[in-house]
Amino acid sequence: MDAKFLYRIMCRIRFFEELVLEKFPTGVFVGTTHTYLGQEANAVGVIANLQAEDIIFSNHRGHGHFLAYGGEPRALFAELMGKKSGVCGGRGGSQHLHWKNFYSNGVQGGIVPIATGMALAEKQKQSGAIAVAFLGDGTLGEGVIYETFNMASKWQIPILYVVENNRIAQTTPIELSLAGSIAARFHAFGIACEELDTSDVVEICDVAARWVNRVRQNQAPGALILHTWRFGPHSKGDDTRPAEEIAFLKETRDPLKIQAARLAPGEREAIEAEEQALIEQAFQLALEDEYPAPEDALTPGPSTEGRGETDSLSLRERVRVRDENFESPVALTSDSSPTGRGEDAEGRKKPLTVLQSLNLAIHQALAKDKRVFLLGQDILDPYGGAFKVTQGCSTHFPQRVFPTPISEAGLVGIAAGMALRGLLPLAEIMFGDFLTLIADQVINHIAKFRWMYNDAVNVPLVIRTPVGGGRGYGPTHSQSLEKLYLGVPGIHVVAVTHFGEPQALLLQAILQDSEPVIFIEHKSLYPLSIWDDQDRELEREVGWTELGYPIYTLRLRGSPPANLTLIAYSYMAEVARQAMIQLAYQAEIFCELIVPTQLRPCAEGMLRESVQRTGRALVIEEGTLSFGWGAEILARIAEHSFSPSARLGRIGAAEHPVPASPPLERVTLPGVEDIFRKAQNLLKP
Numbered sequence: 001m002d003a004k005f006l007y008r009i010m011c012r013i014r015f016f017e018e019l020v021l022e023k024f025p026t027g028v029f030v031g032t033t034h035t036y037l038g039q040e041a042n043a044v045g046v047i048a049n050l051q052a053e054d055i056i057f058s059n060h061r062g063h064g065h066f067l068a069y070g071g072e073p074r075a076l077f078a079e080l081m082g083k084k085s086g087v088c089g090g091r092g093g094s095q096h097l098h099w100k101n102f103y104s105n106g107v108q109g110g111i112v113p114i115a116t117g118m119a120l121a122e123k124q125k126q127s128g129a130i131a132v133a134f135l136g137d138g139t140l141g142e143g144v145i146y147e148t149f150n151m152a153s154k155w156q157i158p159i160l161y162v163v164e165n166n167r168i169a170q171t172t173p174i175e176l177s178l179a180g181s182i183a184a185r186f187h188a189f190g191i192a193c194e195e196l197d198t199s200d201v202v203e204i205c206d207v208a209a210r211w212v213n214r215v216r217q218n219q220a221p222g223a224l225i226l227h228t229w230r231f232g233p234h235s236k237g238d239d240t241r242p243a244e245e246i247a248f249l250k251e252t253r254d255p256l257k258i259q260a261a262r263l264a265p266g267e268r269e270a271i272e273a274e275e276q277a278l279i280e281q282a283f284q285l286a287l288e289d290e291y292p293a294p295e296d297a298l299t300p301g302p303s304t305e306g307r308g309e310t311d312s313l314s315l316r317e318r319v320r321v322r323d324e325n326f327e328s329p330v331a332l333t334s335d336s337s338p339t340g341r342g343e344d345a346e347g348r349k350k351p352l353t354v355l356q357s358l359n360l361a362i363h364q365a366l367a368k369d370k371r372v373f374l375l376g377q378d379i380l381d382p383y384g385g386a387f388k389v390t391q392g393c394s395t396h397f398p399q400r401v402f403p404t405p406i407s408e409a410g411l412v413g414i415a416a417g418m419a420l421r422g423l424l425p426l427a428e429i430m431f432g433d434f435l436t437l438i439a440d441q442v443i444n445h446i447a448k449f450r451w452m453y454n455d456a457v458n459v460p461l462v463i464r465t466p467v468g469g470g471r472g473y474g475p476t477h478s479q480s481l482e483k484l485y486l487g488v489p490g491i492h493v494v495a496v497t498h499f500g501e502p503q504a505l506l507l508q509a510i511l512q513d514s515e516p517v518i519f520i521e522h523k524s525l526y527p528l529s530i531w532d533d534q535d536r537e538l539e540r541e542v543g544w545t546e547l548g549y550p551i552y553t554l555r556l557r558g559s560p561p562a563n564l565t566l567i568a569y570s571y572m573a574e575v576a577r578q579a580m581i582q583l584a585y586q587a588e589i590f591c592e593l594i595v596p597t598q599l600r601p602c603a604e605g606m607l608r609e610s611v612q613r614t615g616r617a618l619v620i621e622e623g624t625l626s627f628g629w630g631a632e633i634l635a636r637i638a639e640h641s642f643s644p645s646a647r648l649g650r651i652g653a654a655e656h657p658v659p660a661s662p663p664l665e666r667v668t669l670p671g672v673e674d675i676f677r678k679a680q681n682l683l684k685p
């Protein structure tokens with residue numbers, strides 16, 4: 001590698017970071033910063049070996065990585081200033097950068113599965129690209145990275161983990177935070193690694209060249225542990241180390257000094273002068289750049305292109321084609337198969353169950369689009385998933401079904417990385433109760449990426465999960481926790497219903513929706529038959545949200561105009577249907593039952609219209625009542641179409657865990673009786 005080039009890029013990083021620290025007190029930069037002073041040789045030595053198509057995932061201390069990657073100093077200064085010309089238009093700031101194949105995020109550890117998923121995607125695409133993830137020694141305290149190392153090793157994913165061990169995390173020295181050794185962590189997972197204790201960029205560059213080649217050639221993970229020294233404060237003025245210690249480090253371990261000694265004085269001075277001028281000019285230009293206009297915070301929204309190359313059938317059309325033009329590779333003829341489809345007494349095919357319909361959707365998605373991959377626990381045949389929704393998939397698409405360890409955050413992060421690199425992963429979380437374990441991945445990564453990276457990426461990922469009680473599974477396997485995600489911008493939350501076409505709904509999420517989707521499946525819906533237009537009791541109307549998800553309105557055939565709107569999704573819509581029939585026959589209360597499938601973003605237009613017709617609304621949800629979906633729906637109805645005479649009510653689960661014992665569970669979750677009583681109250685004069 002050219003000695004002058006290595007020196008030049010290290011100077012660029014050094015001068016950039018020095019100017020950042022010098023100017024921070026003047027107020028030109030926003031938020032915070034973490035400079036790379038002293039560690040320049042790591043980024044330059046490693047990244048100099050990468051090819052254009054390779055991926056870098058960096059962290060909070062990412063300026064050096066970005067500049068070594070070839071990022072423009074002006075765009076980086078501008079990003080730190082919150083300017084429109086910044087790397088991400090000022091949306092991200094110092095820790096949240098994306099340009100070409102460079103990504104960074106400021107949450108310790110969470111980037112590791114995502115970078116690993118990106119590398120897996122490149123391996124699947126056979127692009128030859130590898131990924132490099134940079135992490136600090138303090139980040140080794142985060143659990144998700146071990147979930148990821150495990151999968152990276154099992155699945156032989158071509159990623160190089162570069163640990164920059166500067167022996168301190170913010171203010172905590174490594175002696176207080178790290179047990180055992182760093183290398184032993186990698187060895188435990190069968191990941192080969194090498195340690196280097198040097199500030200010599202040439203040495204790092206040579207060793208990194210070997211590791212980059214090795215990872216690329218073996219298509220397997222590797223790790224490089226770089227023992228290094230941080231010269232500056234963690235952030236701006238928060239260095240707790242003695243000044244003499246830092247002075248000594250600067251004297252003995254300065255990568256610029258080591259490399260400068262290899263250059264002729266004239267060469268060195270020329271490079272320094274050029275880089276100083278470059279940085280100063282970049283700073284001045286960024287200073288003059290415009291701030292974004294307030295409306296730049298409003299994103300143009302998800303790409304209307306859907307998920308790219310796949311066919312352009314909208315869900316509306318899919319509803320019509322249903323499964324007629326597609327035969328699942330799974331035998332649909334025998335009742336003995338969980339996905340089997342029996343015949344009634346007259347030899348007609350029975351309607352599909354929700355389970356069969358979802359299973360068909362997944363087979364169809366896998367068959368239609370080679371970018372679709374499944375990840376989840378116990379999804380391999382013959383078991384086919386805890387609830388059998390993925391049955392048959394591993395038999396027919398063995399290369400695209402990844403059975404995972406019990407590592408929810410890791411598997412969802414890996415799936416997110418795959419989605420960022422153009423695949424369409426479908427991840428299964430075995431029980432919705434474990435949505436808690438993926439919160440950081442969803443909230444701080446998946447939901448943020450598109451907006452934070454200035455709409456330059458999409459994360460077309462679907463996370464399916466069975467939720468809900470009624471089966472005696474007890475407190476940690478019966479919850480409806482989707483409300484935890486209903487307030488998170490950047491994701492869609494969709495709930496299946498047997499009043500619609502589960503197959504079409506899931507296909508819409510997998511193949512058409514360009515945003516990340518959490519797809520909610522109530523366990524009690526799986527055995528139910530899906531809607532049949534010949535239904536003797538109910539008639540159904542279908543409306544559509546702007547995103548193309550259906551909203552169903554159900555009425556009793558031939559009933560008088562409704563005087564109550566019931567609003568429910570998922571299995572509660574079935575409970576509401578039963579209540580609706582009782583209310584009509586026993587209390588002469590006639591209802592419209594509105595069943596949304598798109599929970600987030602909230603599309604309340606049709607709900608409001610119905611309440612305007614009926615004057616009363618009762619919202620039923622299976623999650624706990626407080627701060628729930630019902631509260632949001634009623635607030636929106638009240639805010640936008642307030643009528644003093646409107647009567648509004650809601651029903652949800654009791655405010656304690658879902659019990660295992662059937663009588664206790666019955667009084668905890670909303671039932672037909674609760675709806676009946678509450679409806680009667682709302683109808684009282």
Ligand SMILES: Cc1ncc(C[n+]2csc(CCOP(=O)(O)OP(=O)(O)O)c2C)c(N)n1
Nearest residue numbers: 060061106107108136137138139168169170
């Ligand atoms: C999950 C999480 N916890 C805490 C923080 C706050 N934080 C930012 S940097 C940092 C120290 C990281 O140390 P290390 O991984 O060693 O990297 P270094 O700062 O030394 O480069 C901490 C605690 C964070 N960003 N993310």
